[in-house]
Amino acid sequence: MLGLVGVAHAATPSAQDRPAPRDYPTRPVRIIVPQSPGASTDLTARLVAQGLNEAFKQPVIVDNRPGSSGIAGTELVARAAPDGYTLMVVASSFSINPALGRKLPYDSIRDFTTVTQLSKFPNMLAAHPSAPVKTLQDVIALAKAKPGQLNYASAGVATGTHMTVELLKFMTGIDLLHVPYKGGGPAMTAAIGGQTQLVVGTSVGMLTHVRAGRLRAIAVTSPKRSAGAPDIPTFAESGVPGYEHEPWNGMFGPAGIPKPVLARVNAEVARILHLPEVKNIFERDGADVVGSTPEQFGAVLKAEIAKWTKVAKAAGIKAE
Numbered sequence: 252m253l254g255l256v257g258v259a260h261a262a263t264p265s266a267q268d269r270p271a272p273r274d275y276p277t278r279p280v281r282i283i284v285p286q287s288p289g290a291s292t293d294l295t296a297r298l299v300a301q302g303l304n305e306a307f308k309q310p311v312i313v314d315n316r317p318g319s320s321g322i323a324g325t326e327l328v329a330r331a332a333p334d335g336y337t338l339m340v341v342a343s344s345f346s347i348n349p350a351l352g353r354k355l356p357y358d359s360i361r362d363f364t365t366v367t368q369l370s371k372f373p374n375m376l377a378a379h380p381s382a383p384v385k386t387l388q389d390v391i392a393l394a395k396a397k398p399g400q401l402n403y404a405s406a407g408v409a410t411g412t413h414m415t416v417e418l419l420k421f422m423t424g425i426d427l428l429h430v431p432y433k434g435g436g437p438a439m440t441a442a443i444g445g446q447t448q449l450v451v452g453t454s455v456g457m458l459t460h461v462r463a464g465r466l467r468a469i470a471v472t473s474p475k476r477s478a479g480a481p482d483i484p485t486f487a488e489s490g491v492p493g494y495e496h497e498p499w500n501g502m503f504g505p506a507g508i509p510k511p512v513l514a515r516v517n518a519e520v521a522r523i524l525h526l527p528e529v530k531n532i533f534e535r536d537g538a539d540v541v542g543s544t545p546e547q548f549g550a551v552l553k554a555e556i557a558k559w560t561k562v563a564k565a566a567g568i569k570a571e
């Protein structure tokens with residue numbers, strides 16, 4: 252388990268407990284992002300990397316490794332040396348993959364060190380301006396009147412955006428037609444172009460299009476309204492009480508990072524996130540900074556895996 256180290260003898264501390272080099276880091280640090288450049292997770296990683304460049308006085312390089320639903324890039328981190336020179340920033344889909352019965356080349360808890368939860372933000376359901384729905388109740392009513400005829404775009408099968416709607420379907424009994432795309436960007440482009448009636452994506456990626464009038468916001472998935480878009484209601488207050496889904500971005504490393512190194516990285520990242528200029532960037536895009544402890548983030552991860560395991564089983568969703 253993360254953060255738990257067996258004690259063999261007082262005179263022979265484990266590698267994780269040994270003091271880290273005082274001058275860490277002495278060489279470039281790599282942050283792997285298992286997604287394409289330009290996605291919200293990538294932008295978050297680059298914002299943090301910029302701050303760490305200045306704090307560490309060493310290059311902090313963002314290395315995008317998309318493909319295989321993020322599994323290939325994630326495996327690189329699981330197999331990397333636990334010395335603090337290989338880190339990873341991922342989206343909350345990291346907690347969905349193990350819930351789908353997918354055979355992963357790593358254990359999502361045992362093979363990683365949780366560093367910190369970087370941010371949290373709602374997903375948003377939006378409509379093309381021509382779609383005959385303005386509220387979530389409109390969506391539910393139309394879906395019940397014409398099952399399977401109202402369609403929505405997502406970032407792909409079994410992604411966080413797909414699961415957002417599956418949870419809605421499970422809680423309301425409605426039937427919406429899923430149109431999966433290869434990523435959130437193509438899904439939004441399709442909805443903006445009128446190829447689908449609805450689209451679900453992160454508030455971070457969609458607010459610009461909503462403000463420009465290219466999409467009409469329906470509701471957000473967080474338990475309370477977003478500070479960046481206080482005029483958009485939540486699913487819960489729109490007639491689906493108890494609905495809550497708040498995606499996140501988080502930083503991980505390989506299992507066994509020395510505690511002093513982990514503490515240094517965690518402290519620096521938390522400091523960067525709470526800089527006024529950085530915090531304002533997140534809030535402008537509808538996200539909240541977190542900067543949690545490794546232990547707090549570990550608890551979030553376990554709870555999320557348990558939640559999505561139940562949803563996937565109830566909805567009969569399996570990885571493709």
